[in-house]
Amino acid sequence: AQKVTQAQTEISVVEKEDVTLDCVYETRDTTYYLFWYKQPPSGELVFLIRRNSFDEQNEISGRYSWNFQKSTSSFNFTITASQVVDSAVYFCALSEKSPNAGKSTFGDGTTLTVKP
Amino acid sequence: KAGVTQTPRYLIKTRGQQVTLSCSPISGHRSVSWYQQTPGQGLQFLFEYFSETQRNKGNFPGRFSGRQFSNSRSEMNVSTLELGDSALYLCASSPDNKPYEQYFGPGTRLTVT
Numbered sequence: 276a277q278k279v280t281q282a283q284t285e286i287s288v289v290e291k292e293d294v295t296l297d298c299v300y301e302t303r304d305t306t307y308y309l310f311w312y313k314q315p316p317s318g319e320l321v322f323l324i325r326r327n328s329f330d331e332q333n334e335i336s337g338r339y340s341w342n343f344q345k346s347t348s349s350f351n352f353t354i355t356a357s358q359v360v361d362s363a364v365y366f367c368a369l370s371e372k373s374p375n376a377g378k379s380t381f382g383d384g385t386t387l388t389v390k391p
Numbered sequence: 392k393a394g395v396t397q398t399p400r401y402l403i404k405t406r407g408q409q410v411t412l413s414c415s416p417i418s419g420h421r422s423v424s425w426y427q428q429t430p431g432q433g434l435q436f437l438f439e440y441f442s443e444t445q446r447n448k449g450n451f452p453g454r455f456s457g458r459q460f461s462n463s464r465s466e467m468n469v470s471t472l473e474l475g476d477s478a479l480y481l482c483a484s485s486p487d488n489k490p491y492e493q494y495f496g497p498g499t500r501l502t503v504t
Contacts, residue, residue: 308491318479320495366434376490377424377483378447381434 277302279369281382288357289390295353296385298367304328306372309343309350310379314364323365326350357389392417395484395496403502409470412499416463416484422446423465424493425457428479437480440465469501477503 278301288294300309311323324336326343333342338358342351354361367382396415404410416423424447425437436449440459457467463484469476479500483493 312495317497318481318500319497320481320483322492322494325492370491370493373490374446377422377439377441377485377493378436378449379424379426379491379493380436381426383433 277369277371277380279367279380279382281367281385283385284383285386285388287388287390290359291356293353293355294357294387294389295351296365296367296387298350298352298382300348300350300367300369302369302371304371308370308376310368310370311341311350311352312366312368314366314384316363320366324352354387357387359389359391362387362389392419395482395494397480397482397496397499399499400497401500401502403504404472406472406474406503408472409468410472410501411466411468412480412482412501414465414467414482414484414496416465416482417486417494420484420486420494421463422485422487422490423459423463424483424485425465425467426481426483427451428481428498429475429477434481437467472503474503477501 280299307328309326313321338355340353364384366384368379370379398413422441424439428434439447443459454470459465479498481498483495
């Protein structure tokens with residue numbers, strides 16, 4: 276069975292601070308996909324980043340970066356120089372390979388508040 | 392391409408009634424997944440349809456059902472509504488070559504009174 280744990284329920288930072296959101300996952304599959312989504316108050320889930328289990332290279336995309344470590348089953352997400360518009364609920368999610376790929380397991384979410 | 396659309400966006404129903412929600416996927420996507428989001432249970436997978444067949448099913452009672460049409464549009468139905476069914480219902484569509492890449496719609500917010 277899959278499981279995703281986001282231990283941080285709420286985080287509050289001041290604008291321009293860096294913030295890291297933690298995610299730990301469990302799966303028995305060797306091929307899987309990890310995601311971070313952002314959910315603003317409007318409710319729609321906005322895709323941010325995806326990582327495949329066979330690619331542990333960590334990258335930076337604009338103000339976003341991520342740290343994927345299979346050894347610790349962690350997929351942490353960092354926002355650099357946070358902005359007020361980054362305030363939202365952030366979800367980490369896990370999807371296994373086809374035919375179960377369309378069945379994602381989500382963490383409970385981390386509510387990020389960025390204060391001006 | 393137009394994104395995933397869901398109708399209606401808001402719905403208020405009375406306990407015991409039934410409701411049907413609709414989801415139109417991105418053009419060319421044949422997979423549609425449904426999720427329920429509540430404050431207490433978080434985001435939970437309901438079911439996935441691919442090419443008019445249910446491919447995956449979550450752990451929900453039989454009151455929750457769905458179907459998919461030949462144009463890939465999907466509907467989900469909840470019968471005998473309970474107060475606990477109040478939630479945001481999200482659907483997502485995926486391309487055939489990347490079934491893990493889900494594009495979410497804006498959701499339907501259902502309130503059961």
